[in-house]
Amino acid sequence: MGKIITVENLIKKYETFQRGSGLKESMMSFFHRVKVPVMAVNDISFTVEEGDIIGILGPNGAGKSTTIKMLTGTLYPSSGSIRVMEYNPTKNRKAYVRQIGAVFGQKSQLIWDIPPVDSFRMNKAIYGIPDKDYTQRLEVMSKLFGVEDFITRPTRVLSLGERMKCEFIMAMLHQPKVVFLDEPTIGLDVIAKQKIREFIKEMNGRGTTFILTTHDLEDVEQLAKNVIIINHGEKVFDDSIDNLRKVLGEKKLVRLVLTKPLKELDIEGADIIEKESELNITVSVDLERITITEFIEKLSKRCDFTDISIKEMPMETIITHIYQSKENYGTA
Amino acid sequence: MKRYFLIYKECIRVAFATAATYRMNFFLNTIIMLLGDILFPLVTVLIYGSGAGFEGWSVYEVLLIQAVFTMSLAIADMTFHGIMWATMLAVREGNFEMSLLMPVDTMFLLMAKNFSIDAIGLFLGGLTIFIIALVHLAVPSVFMWLQFAAMFFIGMMVMMGIALIMAATSFKWVGNSRIPEIFDSIRSFGKYPQSIFPKTVLVISACFIPVAMIGFFPAATLMGRGSYVMFLAIIPCILFMMLGILLYRSMVRLYQGVGG
Numbered sequence: 001m002g003k004i005i006t007v008e009n010l011i012k013k014y015e016t017f018q019r020g021s022g023l024k025e026s027m028m029s030f031f032h033r034v035k036v037p038v039m040a041v042n043d044i045s046f047t048v049e050e051g052d053i054i055g056i057l058g059p060n061g062a063g064k065s066t067t068i069k070m071l072t073g074t075l076y077p078s079s080g081s082i083r084v085m086e087y088n089p090t091k092n093r094k095a096y097v098r099q100i101g102a103v104f105g106q107k108s109q110l111i112w113d114i115p116p117v118d119s120f121r122m123n124k125a126i127y128g129i130p131d132k133d134y135t136q137r138l139e140v141m142s143k144l145f146g147v148e149d150f151i152t153r154p155t156r157v158l159s160l161g162e163r164m165k166c167e168f169i170m171a172m173l174h175q176p177k178v179v180f181l182d183e184p185t186i187g188l189d190v191i192a193k194q195k196i197r198e199f200i201k202e203m204n205g206r207g208t209t210f211i212l213t214t215h216d217l218e219d220v221e222q223l224a225k226n227v228i229i230i231n232h233g234e235k236v237f238d239d240s241i242d243n244l245r246k247v248l249g250e251k252k253l254v255r256l257v258l259t260k261p262l263k264e265l266d267i268e269g270a271d272i273i274e275k276e277s278e279l280n281i282t283v284s285v286d287l288e289r290i291t292i293t294e295f296i297e298k299l300s301k302r303c304d305f306t307d308i309s310i311k312e313m314p315m316e317t318i319i320t321h322i323y324q325s326k327e328n329y330g331t332a
Numbered sequence: 333m334k335r336y337f338l339i340y341k342e343c344i345r346v347a348f349a350t351a352a353t354y355r356m357n358f359f360l361n362t363i364i365m366l367l368g369d370i371l372f373p374l375v376t377v378l379i380y381g382s383g384a385g386f387e388g389w390s391v392y393e394v395l396l397i398q399a400v401f402t403m404s405l406a407i408a409d410m411t412f413h414g415i416m417w418a419t420m421l422a423v424r425e426g427n428f429e430m431s432l433l434m435p436v437d438t439m440f441l442l443m444a445k446n447f448s449i450d451a452i453g454l455f456l457g458g459l460t461i462f463i464i465a466l467v468h469l470a471v472p473s474v475f476m477w478l479q480f481a482a483m484f485f486i487g488m489m490v491m492m493g494i495a496l497i498m499a500a501t502s503f504k505w506v507g508n509s510r511i512p513e514i515f516d517s518i519r520s521f522g523k524y525p526q527s528i529f530p531k532t533v534l535v536i537s538a539c540f541i542p543v544a545m546i547g548f549f550p551a552a553t554l555m556g557r558g559s560y561v562m563f564l565a566i567i568p569c570i571l572f573m574m575l576g577i578l579l580y581r582s583m584v585r586l587y588q589g590v591g592g
Contacts, residue, residue, distance in 0.1 A: 069429055069523070071431060072429065072432075073432070074428075074429035074432040074433060075429070075587070076585055076588075092437065093432070094435045094437075095435070096430070097433050097434065097435045098435035100433075102433050104430070104558045107426075107429075108430075109426050109428055109430055109433075111346060111350075113349075113350045113353045113354070114346060114353065116347045118345075118346060118349060121342060121528070122339075122342050122346060125335070125338045125341075126339055126434050126435065126436055126441070127337045127435060128338075154353065286413040289379060
């Protein structure tokens with residue numbers, strides 16, 4: 001499989017106006033406004049292989065959505081180049097968007113007052129999908145999502161989860177090769193999230209490439225093969241999810257329930273990082289300095305415990321570290 | 333071309349389905365629009381009834397101009413005026429990319445998707461006055477009808493040009509909802525006999541912002557009161573629409589979206 005997306009030195013800057021918050025400053029802004037340059041995306045480069053699922057992570061305002069919008073051709077970059085399949089998204093827009101799909105979690109393609117099935121028909125006309133293909137695809141996707149019962153009800157009476165499933169069908173009816181998802185699971189319950197993740201996996205299995213931005217780390221853990229992290233408009237990590245877990249080193253978390261309080265651990269390569277109570281502690285073990293067997297051996301000589309559990313370093317901890325750090329982990 | 337026709341057909345179907353969903357709103361809208369815009373020709377009747385009027389123009393001639401103006405407005409409201417409000421709203425709320433994601437001309441899509449049948453009452457009202465006025469005037473020849481159809485169509489181009497220019501401004505000046513009101517006022521010059529205006533207004537309404545083509549010029553052809561000026565005005569009318577299209581297309585590039 002070859003590269004399907006190539007982004008080089010992508011920059012998006014725009015100007016906005018600084019406005020005061022008080023009455024005096026609001027009045028002043030009628031006559032004089034200070035222009036503020038905003039660097040939404042600063043020199044981002046990456047590639048995506050065909051058939052991949054790439055997760056783009058970043059805190060609010062990091063530049064994820066701006067990047068996705070530029071990739072879909074709906075925003076013009078200030079400079080840099082984007083190549084998706086054989087297209088430059090900013091040129092020949094109509095031919096390009098025919099090959100892609102997009103679901104924006106906070107924006108809808110569905111027509112509010114009429115049933116989703118009528119919106120699907122609208123997309124059928126827009127994309128010129130033949131009758132036979134349309135019926136077949138709608139049937140397959142309706143079954144995958146289990147939406148047969150409600151696609152004939154007006155969109156406005158559907159729940160967010162039901163609407164989101166319909167948004168996915170809407171975006172996939174024309175069988176796009178690449179699909180851009182901007183926070184597709186935002187506000188959904190666990191069951192709806194899971195259904196959407198299963199759908200993405202199923203479609204990815206059929207050859208569709210997905211690029212998704214999300215704040216939900218479970219989306220990334222369950223779906224993405226590679227992760228790009230953007231912070232303050234800059235790429236700070238671009239590698240596999242396995243390497244993301246190693247950012248803080250090869251570490252494990254050991255949760256212990258002790259029989260007696262422990263004053264000091266005093267084991268090289270292990271540190272108490274959390275004390276829920278005198279008897280419930282969490283220890284971080286650096287596997288580059290000590291193995292788990294050695295750690296347990298040393299631990300059992302120092303204290304007695306009634307329960308022990310060993311876990312991976314939570315993704316939240318790693319991501320928070322990257323967001324707060326100024327270091328660049330872009331290793332790809 | 334066939335695909336564009338099918339999209340438009342689908343949009344009309346959706347417009348009817350939406351209107352059927354809110355039947356009461358549709359009926360009320362139709363009645364309110366009908367009353368609001370038909371009131372104006374009634375004022376004309378009252379003015380003429382009191383012995384006053386526009387010099388050189390009979391009440392039925394003035395009514396014909398106003399009926400043509402009303403029908404133009406109704407057709408514009410139904411077919412392409414929606415792009416103005418839809419663009420303004422989409423830019424303000426940052427939803428414009430949803431239209432850009434579609435593999436068709438964005439301008440066409442927004443016009444088609446905003447097809448509205450709410451102005452059907454307005455059109456029927458205009459048509460009624462049109463028929464009443466015409467019955468009281470000399471029967472137009474086939475040539476006059478052809479001229480009328482051409483002028484009416486060109487008047488539509490002017491309306492489309494105005495709508496597109498106004499929509500295009502919203503990419504730069506977000507939230508400029510009062511600008512259409514200025515154009516509404518300028519457009520009003522089209523519903524009066526042009527001979528009542530001073531020469532400067534005549535030149536402006538025929539050549540620069542050719543609103544005379546919306547009501548007066550088409551109606552004048554039916555009454556056999558056309559002049560060479562209206563044929564000269566065809567060029568600025570076409571240029572006006574082209575300006576609207578070009579401006580809209582170039583302003584789309586300025587779209588910034590809103591934060592995600």
